[in-house]
Amino acid sequence: MMKDLLRRFYLWLLRRKRECKALESYYELYGSMLREVREETCRKFPEETGMLVEFIDNWIELIPRDKQLLHMVINSLSGILLFYLWRLSNWVTYEILSGRYFEAIRNLRFLFEGSVYAVVIEDAIERRIYEKWKALSGIDLKTEIFMLWDECRRKRVKGKKGVDVDKIRKIVASFINQHADLSDPKRREYIEVYTQILSDERLYLPVSRMIDEALELLGLDQNFGERLGNVWRELSSYLHFSHAFLKAILKAPELLSLEAMNKELFKKSLNLYFETLDLYYAVLAWRFPKLRENIKRVVEWWKEAFNKTFNLTETFLKNNA
Template identity: 30%
Template structure:
């Protein structure tokens, strides 16, 4: 077959599969067209930024070049190259993650060391990444112990042509930045995903699902084993299930793109919101971007910024674990890495706090002096807060975990994020401790009301002092129904103080005719506890009360008073 015939043959196959896909998978085809059409429009809007603003941002360069990449991925999906499309989508997600962090790290470090303008230069970013790649290639085949030595040698070699003063600055810059970049490479990408400002559990799941198709796994063999479809592996043919899967992946990756665009290009946020509405009307939802648009724009607080607000040293959870000599399993248990419930508590609470105006950082942190780590931290109005997410299972398994976490409240206020059914009585009542209850099934967060300061009426009832009785009698005459109810309840608590309590009984009898049913209920309860026999006719009248709980209180009170009457008859004869 000649070269020309070969390419014509291949083009014919692609065209046939694409036409069949368009015919058999109309909904998926419509979604892909909707997403890419809007994506091209947005890229044209982004180009309205100045060339300097675009060319000096790693994320911007990638995002602008991604239009071609995404169109090719769509072509792969429509032409039957499903696994190839998923491999490319995973590469796109990784590039977004790395470019986002690289821009942030290099800009922050450069501004800190070189001054305000240096952080925006692409030349410095290019040189840093080139140095990183060179060091990375060597470290890949080097013992862990020798890595620091090799890194220093390569930095020295890279900056040897500079003046002595410049060498010191660049040495510090490259050393700090390479630590972060190499950590990304050798410690995996989950940590990077977790520290994205729009990190969610859905994003973690997306990366995990994409990885199943790009590494050697059962997903590659599934078409052969379950469908006996050899063509799908060795040729290009239509598979409706894989078209739907790839379309879903494409939309989710585009969701990550939109979220990145929204944060990186403030001038086009209104256009992005309009595009989201248009896509939603066509059945395409971007959940991550929706959450980003609803949250405060500046919702991420840096480690350095938080440190300036407190007078103690904030340390990362990893650092504390190493200092304490914890095994990795113990550290993971402390921050509940394996718990799906814990991840949900953290994800929902971060989103909720951001809506309230808190700026969060999802890095586990603690204080060196204490044997405790909080799940993350946040800042609002210049105040630093520790945040600890505790599942019911963690509290049940380790009763001392609350005691450990509370040690951090000596240094800063603390929020405890708990399940909706958590027992708040396990925690002390302190001014610098706050609670957020999460209903995981409904995706709802609730801040429980703090207990109000106990009223004077309640305190008099708890005093166990008969001298409080005259004061409580005055409260039975109050215009406030709640005070009358509390007064009746408090007098019932002082029932043992006889004969002083009898002076309150006529006033309690009057309350049996109160307009408020709860006042009548507690007056009946109090008379029953006092066993005031003369109240029997009035209590019997309540047996016809409209409220069930009033009738029940009257029955119990009548029984107690009748017992008292029988006892009195036996001892002294019938009372007059």
């Protein structure tokens, strides 16, 4: 019986090995198709290809070396995005070069949305936390707020008359009572602080309107609002099954089932990449004054190397010199 069991196990391993080998062979073939698109992109747009690679290279210039600052960075929303940016910039660059434009734009939307949240939602959190405890919050507390925020939106605590504070308090109390091992006074304290944070009406604005709140906190002219609003609409247009997607494949049917070089979508993706990073760099400079010199060096390098400007970031740095 044991011998039969071992034989069956061996055959299962052999079958799995063959399946994995077949899978790898398929992805090698698929990878060669993507490589052809990248090679065509590089031939037709050598300078733009260089720009896409530089987005990856810029990342290391932004990482703080100071341990105390590093601790602050990893406990902030913009800092979480900074460390994720290594993976994201590698992948978005790869997608754009490989003709995966729709996917790249969706990933850029994630960074844009996160950048707006890193201003407005972080302000809502830290304003109350510092007021109560004279300290900034950790990423664990922010994670709990995000989870409760999702629950508040799901239960529609925001109505025509404003936010329902009592409803928010019940949601918060239920969570704290179930998950927090705290004394009764401390429990009540956390319930009150979390309720105050989640009662901030800014949290229930759509991103398109939250942009204006972010610009106000950044101290930037609302004239940037129209531009950022347009960027947000462009980024969102490929998230859903939309007219933008259908229009793109009507103009280039090959994009429906194959990755292929497309000049219009390549240029659009590259431009959205710049616009999204422009917002993110400004947010990072706002949140961490000690990183402003790093960011300044990056944007100055782009101006010298490619004559490209990050208007939002440069305006913020100039206003806060």
